[in-house]
Amino acid sequence: MSKHDIHERIEARRTDLVSLTRDLWANPELALEETASAELLASTLSEEGFEVEYHVGGMPTAFVASYGDGDPKIGILGEYDALPGLSQKSVPYRDPVEAGGSGHGCGHNLFGVGSLGAAVAVKEAIESGDLSGTVRYYGCPAEETLVGKVYMARAGVFDDLDAALTWHPSHVSAPWKGRSLAMNSIEYTFHGESAHAAQSPESGRSALDAVELMNTGVEFMREHISDDARIHYSITEGGGAPNVVPAEASVWYFVRAPSRHTTEKITDWVDDVAEGAALMSQTTVKRRFITGCHDYLANDTISDVLLSNMRELGAIEYTESDREFAAELQETLSEETIENRLADLQSDEREAARDRALYAEPMASFDEGTVMKGSTDVADVSWITPVAQFWAASWPIGTPSHSWQAVAANGDFAAKSAVYAAKAIAGTAYDLLVDPSILEAAAEELDATRPSEYETPLPESAEPPTNMEVN
Structure with missing residues (x-):
């Protein structure tokens, strides 16, 4: 044939x-x-x-x-x-x-x-x-x-x-x-304490505050990373009624750069910003690595x-x-x-x-x-x-x-x-x-x-996500 x-x-x-x-x-x-x-x-x-x-x-x-x-x-x-x-x-x-x-x-x-x-x-x-x-x-x-x-x-x-x-x-x-750009996709979920936002705000610790502090910190990162790198985020959970201090809030990040090494370096900095936001807001943060690519x-x-x-x-x-x-x-x-x-x-x-x-x-x-x-x-x-x-x-x-x-x-x-x-x-x-x-x-x-042998960017514990919609 x-x-x-x-x-x-x-x-x-x-x-x-x-x-x-x-x-x-x-x-x-x-x-x-x-x-x-x-x-x-x-x-x-x-x-x-x-x-x-x-x-x-x-x-x-x-x-x-x-x-x-x-x-x-x-x-x-x-x-x-x-x-x-x-x-x-x-x-x-x-x-x-x-x-x-x-x-x-x-x-x-x-x-x-x-x-x-x-x-x-x-x-x-x-x-x-x-x-x-x-x-x-x-x-x-x-x-x-x-x-x-x-x-x-x-x-x-x-x-x-x-x-x-x-x-x-x-x-x-x-x-x-x-x-193409290497990429990491990570979700950060902050946990605080709910309270009546007007009657007893001192009792609450806002997870949404932590998300906003994190995003602000990342914005200040931008002038100190390479021009061909990219960071994007979306708040996937921001609380409910305004009079309830949000006990949980999440933000989803994409970090991209021309190499895995640079992508990981920037991601480490984003992780530090998340920890800093949790410290400033007296909340805790959980990091979920969704996927990454070369x-x-x-x-x-x-x-x-x-x-x-x-x-x-x-x-x-x-x-x-x-x-x-x-x-x-x-x-x-x-x-x-x-x-x-x-x-x-x-x-x-x-x-x-x-x-x-x-x-x-x-x-x-x-x-x-x-x-x-x-x-x-x-x-x-x-x-x-x-x-x-x-x-x-x-x-x-x-x-x-x-x-x-x-x-x-x-x-x-x-x-x-x-x-x-x-x-x-x-x-x-x-x-x-x-x-x-x-x-x-x-x-x-x-x-x-090829700069080195292939290594998966996925942590050993990572599992394929579901219902993660990306535009």
Whole structure:
């Protein structure tokens, strides 16, 4: 079976793959609540002959589906969690399916299915005897809370891989070679004494005071940390009635920096501020480490093979009708939003894309040597095995992720990007399986660029959280 044959197998499944993206889109489920989504993907893979391991890393919605035997072992990552508050119909104006409901604003309904299409195609090539080795589909929940792959990594499920491939919907198509920020997610809960706030305030000790003192202390930290670090917080519990001194209050922090070392250093300072706030307010504080992740290490060796496969496929085949709907969605975006998104591109690509509703041609990496000011749990996999990932043009030019416009596209024409992604990943996996020298070079690159061996950022006592919604 040639690479062209693999592409043809995926093309023959186009209707089924698009239908799967629609099923996930119509039933958006939040992080670690993706019961139906995970079961749909896992059962599809099981029916295709994959051996499926469930409840991976202590998470009911995490699974690993394997086919084949021996080396090389190629992993394909899939995600399927949605976002809170982004319910939206596939129309060019704001219209939720369910007011306040969830929606696939990051395109994980496409992500999970595109990766599945690739895994099945590679499996068929192994089954026919044209390829040898093992292909694994990793059902990764809770990416939006940066939980899934970190807890899976701690469980060791990526340890024996020779490489991993993945992708993500976006407004352009290109390999992702930039770095990302390492991150810690921690909740601080303060405990005080309740009292009547007017009649006997001297009897109370306000946990909310402690939260506010902590936040003030962190604000004064900001001028003394590096410019590329980030600290964000949200008060998740602040008390009830104003005339009752709050006996309990909580604040949730994200700490980010370009390296684990710097992230841990800043986190230690934030911990000290929390202790100081408790001391000043005569309360106590309990720290709960929710999750943490590393910075992403792109593997240029495999990324270049991936780009070659993308260029071989050419542009995603959107129709005139697709472009018309995309143009309607794009009209709802401000010029500032579009220009901010285009600013990331190289000048020639920026000019080519500026006047297009959909720019579906693959381009070279535009983020090499940069640090994305966000975080991803793909990063932890990239410290364990060589990883390549790419953006695929799924949304109108200028569309931000986590927007209702992205949700509308993800339930409509963007399904075609999932089929494209399946072909690009399957083609790249084919190259890795037939040419051992690529994997050897990729492993050498990882050894040369990784600062140290992977260590989980999770404390031994950490357990996967539930009901932690992140926008």
